[in-house]
Amino acid sequence: MAVAGAIIGAAVGGWMNDRFGRRRVLIIADFLFFVGAVIMASAPGAAFLIVGRIFVGLGVGMASMTSPLYISEASPVKIRGALVSTNGFLITGGQFLSYLINLAFTKAPGTWRWMVGVAGFPALLQFILMLLLPESPRWLYRKGREEAAKVIMRKIYPAHEVEQEIQDLKESVEAEIKEEGSSETINIIKLLKTKAVRRGLTAGVGLQVFQQFVGINTVMYYSPTIVQLAGFASNRTALLLSLVTAGLNAFGSIVSIYFIDRTGRKKLLIISLIGVVVSLGVLSGVFHETTTHSPMVSRVETSHFSNITCPDYSSALNSGAWDCMTCLKASSPDCGFCSSPTNKLLPGACLISNDAAKDMCHKETRLWYTRGCPSKYGWLALIGLALYIIFFSPGMGSVPWIMNSEIYPLRFRGLCGGIAATANWISNLIVAQSFLSLTEAIGTSWTFLIFGVISVVALLFVIIYVPETKGLPIEEIEKMLEGRALHYKFWEKGTKPHEKSQAT
Secondary structure, three states, X not given: OHHHHHHHHHHHHHHHHXXXXXXXXXXXXXXXXXXXXXXXXXXXXXXXXXXXXXXXXXXXXXXXXXXXXXHHHOOOHHHHHHHHHHHHHHHHHHHHHHHHHHXXXXXXXXXXXXXXXXXXXXXXXXXXXXXXXXXXXXXXXXXXXXXXXXXXXXXXXXXXXXXHHHHHHHHHHHHHXXXXXXXXOXXXXXXXXXXXXXHHHHHHHHHHHHHHHOOHHHXXXXXXXXXXXXXXXXXXXHHHHHHHHHHHHHHHHHHHXXXXXXXXXXXXXXXHHHHHHHHHHHHHHHHHHHHHOOOEXXXXXXXXXXOOEOHHHHXXXXXXXXXXXXXXXXXXXXXXXXXXXXXXXXXXXXXXXXXXXXXXXXHOXXXXXXXXXXXXXXXXXXXXXXXXXXXXXXXXXXXXXXXXXXXXXXXXXXXXHHHHHHHHHHHHHHHHHHHHHHHHHHOHHHHHHHHHHHHHHHHHHHHHHOOOOXXXXXXXXXXXHHHOOOOOOOOOOOOOHXXXXXXX
């Protein structure tokens, strides 16, 4: 329900950004998030909890597309990418911090109420601080408040750059109004008729969709399974894993901050996707190896545990062919695999998956598996997981939001950013709701392989359709998109448009 709320928030937020300004939308998002946190913390039942999640989702959806936009429009060119990347780092760093906070609340009275309620404090803090910050100077200029915009821009830009920035902004706005004959009316037909917008949307929406369809949520979801594959069967490792993956995610965001304005957006995306393809290949291979070479189920080991044998195993005519994976697929009821006491790779027992069976298994110093099977290649899965997050975070994790905050013409920027963010959240929902059915239908290995193929398609898309915007003033990016459609020669260093005009 939070993701559904985010879809609506992102869609409505795009229109609100162009109508009311970036600052006001962020203040509204903070208010919605705070209200949602209060409703969740005080919820008397599930219905109120769901309502609270929707409010939080609305706030997240609005903020997800407005924050990068606001930062981008209020940043000097040289550090624009780094500052928008910092937003990504504070999101991933905030996720890491949330795990630590939740860990601290695990023994507090009313545990979950504190966990969901404490989220209201950052929203309240940002609400107060946003009241002290100015509106986006570019939005102000677009709305005819030139003097207010100039005052803010003189505070942001160095003295030797500010007049050129103001002049570029003035020319951009005047050209838009002259071309369209109106400074207010915006509709989908105008979006599609404008070449720069159409090409920008192709790149922006494509990046947001591929960000989800390369499988980030699937990889994060399967983290506990991957740890079990590595031989750490205890569920107690799940929280530790969450901390590690969140920490790697935050580390990747720091890498993005350092390289985004040095290496460039496009090269970072390409490096990121190459790493993601390799990582998904490793994960697919490990899951295939585990599925086809999992330990057998021993009737002797299973009979050692009385009254808790897996019913499907007991009634199976071919029980001699059962292995760990067959045991875990049993569903009436769910079953678990209790490893051999001497070696986890030797034949073990197939038992009913409940606390009693798990406790009996652990008492005999055996390992208990319910999500994945033991494998001698499990450590490769951990490497694949770590590589995936390290490569995904600085490129595909951060750059789509940066690109969408800078590639659209000013008058369409809020609406286009909203369209792209909505595409991201819809893709998020599709992947989250479909991958379990996919793994049940074709297996985990093939699922990761499909994500790997999608990543290859994403790589080709980036090479062909995504422009390099490093070091370009926002107004110059529009001119570049007007001039050409394909941008596959990412390794070439071309002359910046504003340098050409100065030379002329």
